[in-house]
Amino acid sequence: MRLHIHSPGRSGPRAWPSAPGDARFIALRADEPARDAASELAKVGLDDSTEAVFAHSYLAIPAALAVRESSVALVLVEPAFYDIARGHRDIESHISTIEHARLQLAAGNLWGYWTAIRPLMFGGPAQEVTWEEERAAAAEFARRTLPWGHGLRAEHLNAPRILVVTGGWNDEYEAIAGRLVDAGASHVVLPGHGHRAQDHPRFAEVASAFLDR
Structure with missing residues (x-):
């Protein structure tokens, strides 16, 4: 049995379009501690x-x-294993930007948080003219669990049983x-296909x- 993990916001075949009709899916939240979700x-x-198990980000x-x-x-699509790549220039730059943004968040400045997060994660600058319609998205993203600090190490994983699929667009995931x-x-x-390499027609x-080799 091949299990496909998705978020509550993009379920089933919308998350894994090449999954067979009898595929099994399970939803996990991105705003709970990783160990709780693992349990x-x-x-x-x-x-x-x-x-x-198929999983993304x-x-x-x-x-x-x-x-x-x-x-x-x-089978991992662009896994956000920042813990195993600490010290890499692009990884450290990303973490530094996020941590600066979360200082703004801790001070109650959601707009200040979004001005750093939007260009980093969604492309294009935050703009006051679109802030009201993006405020909910900013608040939702701020609730997500950070993808580092989970004690994950490459040597703890059964690496020969891991396939990593990336889109070749982001140096962090590479x-x-x-x-x-x-x-x-x-x-x-x-x-x-950017961050969603599972949408590529050759993914399956x-x-x-x-898996069959």
Whole structure:
């Protein structure tokens, strides 16, 4: 059985368009601690029939924590494993920007937070003319769990059972993929779909080739 993790906001085939019709899906929240999400996944999503877990971005962290003591394979799309790539220039720059933004948030300045976050994560500057319609999105993003500080280490993972798929558009995710490859993981770049490489028409082929070998 191949289990596909998605967020509550993008469920089932919308999250994993190439998943087969009998695919199993489970929703995990991005605003709860990774270890809590990992415990939930292990309790309600994993069993002896689980061959592989598919996960994307931040949700790759609870997936990795949940299966690291097992032989379950991981197919990870641009995993946000910032912990394993600390020290890399692009990783440290990203973390520094986020931490500065969260200082603004802690001071009650959601607008100040958004002026740093929007260009970093969504492209284009924050503008006062669109602030009212973006305020809810800013508040929602501010509630998300940061993708570092979870004690995740490449050497703790069963790297030969990991496939990392990236889109080749962001040096941070390529750096993370590089650290996983150094530990023994496989890596494939599927360009043209940004952060959602699972939308690439060859994604299912690439994932199946890895899992079936």
